[in-house]
Amino acid sequence: MKAVVFHEFGSSDKLKLVIVKTPEIRQNEILVRVKACGINRLDLLLRNGAIPDIPLPHICGSEVAGVVEKVGSRVSSPKVGERIAIAPWIFCSECEQCKKGQETTCPNGDILGRYSNGGYAEFVKAPAVNAVKIPAKLDFKDAAAVTLSTLTAWRMLNTRAKLKKNETVLVHAGGSGVGSSAIQIAKYLGAKVIATASTEEKRKNASKLGADIVIDSKVDGLSSRVMKETNGKGVDVVFEHVGKDTWQESMKSLKKDGRIVTCGGTTGYEVNLDIGDVIYNEFTVLGSRGGTRPELKHVLDLVVKKKIKTVIDKEFPLEKAAEAQERMENRKQFGKILLTV
Ligand SMILES: NC(=O)c1ccc[n+]([C@@H]2O[C@H](COP(=O)([O-])OP(=O)(O)OC[C@H]3O[C@@H](n4cnc5c(N)ncnc54)[C@H](OP(=O)(O)O)[C@@H]3O)[C@@H](O)[C@H]2O)c1
Numbered sequence: 001m002k003a004v005v006f007h008e009f010g011s012s013d014k015l016k017l018v019i020v021k022t023p024e025i026r027q028n029e030i031l032v033r034v035k036a037c038g039i040n041r042l043d044l045l046l047r048n049g050a051i052p053d054i055p056l057p058h059i060c061g062s063e064v065a066g067v068v069e070k071v072g073s074r075v076s077s078p079k080v081g082e083r084i085a086i087a088p089w090i091f092c093s094e095c096e097q098c099k100k101g102q103e104t105t106c107p108n109g110d111i112l113g114r115y116s117n118g119g120y121a122e123f124v125k126a127p128a129v130n131a132v133k134i135p136a137k138l139d140f141k142d143a144a145a146v147t148l149s150t151l152t153a154w155r156m157l158n159t160r161a162k163l164k165k166n167e168t169v170l171v172h173a174g175g176s177g178v179g180s181s182a183i184q185i186a187k188y189l190g191a192k193v194i195a196t197a198s199t200e201e202k203r204k205n206a207s208k209l210g211a212d213i214v215i216d217s218k219v220d221g222l223s224s225r226v227m228k229e230t231n232g233k234g235v236d237v238v239f240e241h242v243g244k245d246t247w248q249e250s251m252k253s254l255k256k257d258g259r260i261v262t263c264g265g266t267t268g269y270e271v272n273l274d275i276g277d278v279i280y281n282e283f284t285v286l287g288s289r290g291g292t293r294p295e296l297k298h299v300l301d302l303v304v305k306k307k308i309k310t311v312i313d314k315e316f317p318l319e320k321a322a323e324a325q326e327r328m329e330n331r332k333q334f335g336k337i338l339l340t341v
Pocket residue numbers: 039040041042148149152172173174175176177178179196197198199202217241242245246263264265266267288289290291328331333335
């Protein structure tokens with residue numbers, strides 16, 4: 001099969017379109033013919049060598065929609081020919097976390113395309129239990145676009161932060177994959193949204209998605225702007241994923257007993273945390289990881305019902321994967337960049 005592979009860590013020129021062996025499936029796995037695959041920050045981290053113990057050569061791609069090509073001998077569902085999205089969190093089904101429905105924190109788990117090969121290819125294999133049927137009204141691109149970013153934003157705001165009607169949320173980088181979903185999800189949940197973005201064009205797009213107030217993310221002292229917009233109170237929830245560069249301003253933007261929920265550290269994972277702040281203000285710091293299969297089904301349903309829409313920035317054919325990654329690296333995108341296969 002054709003696949004985009006890197007044999008060593010480095011810049012995007014390490015990505016090569018080559019012919020590799022089509023994956024062989026085990027009895028509980030499926031082989032999926034990839035139709036669309038989203039680009040995620042994780043792909044850049046992997047290719048840059050930020051996760052140095054991954055096996056090389058490697059195929060990225062955690063956000064896959066496609067058609068079931070082949071099923072293992074013990075698989076009764078899905079069937080060959082079905083249109084599916086692959087729920088990106090691979091889990092063991094047997095541990096304590098899995099048994100209580102917390103598959104995102106399975107200690108034996110991983111995300112598709114990190115230690116396993118992903119969807120920058122004609123075919124990818126996955127456990128059959130990770131297949132989630134794509135509703136008839138959705139195409140492969142829409143399904144791939146929400147499979148990780150929207151799912152993550154949904155879990156962060158709905159499941160973890162329990163964002164409520166009339167609360168206010170600060171969404172960092174409204175033009176990011178997760179941020180463009182978060183703006184819409186927060187509006188759907190009835191909250192007021194303050195979003196940030198680095199360019200005028202992205203700020204306009206964030207407003208179009210429903211953000212009530214949009215602030216230039218490059219301003220000094222973002223929290224003072226947030227305080228001004230919230231009558232000196234701060235926001236109920238901060239939607240974090242930028243990490244090191246924004247963390248302190250995020251904490252300063254919170255109102256008393258506010259919640260900060262994070263899924264990432266694009267600019268670095270090590271942040272300063274004054275526990276005095278957390279104690280005296282009774283802040284809650286929440287981590288969030290992807291989402292579960294029921295959450296993915298729910299998110300796909302929200303898209304079908306037009307409660308939220310997919311935000312597709314640009315599509316690239318598989319052979320232009322390097323160009324697609326560069327677009328993300330250069331912060332040119334608003335929403336999801338997709339590879340079509
Ligand atoms: N835990 C999980 O399950 C999970 C799932 C998905 C993603 N993530 C993480 O979430 C993060 C976002 O992922 P994504 O795929 O949505 O990436 P993305 O589309 O590339 O978004 C990254 C955003 O970061 C913003 N940014 C970069 N440097 C910044 C800075 N110094 N100050 C403010 N904003 C800055 C950019 O803002 P502008 O657009 O304004 O330039 C860009 O939109 C990544 O760290 C990823 O690993 C985690």
